[in-house]
Amino acid sequence: MNGDVKKLPLYLHAAEKFMEMNPEPGFILPYEWLEIELELDYHLSTREQYQQLSLERFQQVTAFKERLMRVHHLHLATVPGVGYRVQAPSEVAGWEGANAALVLQQTTRKAARRLACVPQDQLSDDQRRTHADTLARLAQLRTLVRTPFTLPPVPRLGND
Numbered sequence: 001m002n003g004d005v006k007k008l009p010l011y012l013h014a015a016e017k018f019m020e021m022n023p024e025p026g027f028i029l030p031y032e033w034l035e036i037e038l039e040l041d042y043h044l045s046t047r048e049q050y051q052q053l054s055l056e057r058f059q060q061v062t063a064f065k066e067r068l069m070r071v072h073h074l075h076l077a078t079v080p081g082v083g084y085r086v087q088a089p090s091e092v093a094g095w096e097g098a099n100a101a102l103v104l105q106q107t108t109r110k111a112a113r114r115l116a117c118v119p120q121d122q123l124s125d126d127q128r129r130t131h132a133d134t135l136a137r138l139a140q141l142r143t144l145v146r147t148p149f150t151l152p153p154v155p156r157l158g159n160d
Helices: 012-019 033-035 047-072 089-116 126-144
Strands: 028-030 074-078 083-087
Touching: 012 033, 028 089, 033 047, 033 083, 033 089, 047 074, 074 089, 083 089, 089 126
Parallel strands: none
Antiparallel strands: 028 083, 074 083
16 A cells, blocks of 8 residues: 555545546556555455455446446446456447347347246146236347337428
């Protein structure tokens, strides 16, 4: 520690110091810097200590990234083996849309596989109706996920 008075929790202090660097899109934040600022120590003797500190690290880094996103409107992307990269707003919008579609596709595919294997003869009439309704709603979701979403054009005001 270098003698600076640090805010608690440490992620608040780290977020302030990070913002003092005036990060622009493309700026790389090394893992080492964040580990120093969050005072994360990896000199461990037992597996239990490692597991506990891994959870603490995850919570601290998540809180740091959340603080940057909510307060400073900065988004960080992981650069494996290096650290975190500040994303441009246009990059965030495109990536998050694609990520949401992917997660929904995976979830609906898994649910459809599981629901297809439910033995209908072991369900009551009410349960069969509920099952059929669930399959119909799932089919609608899958259609929405596969169809690209586009915003309608903005209506023009005036004398056209």
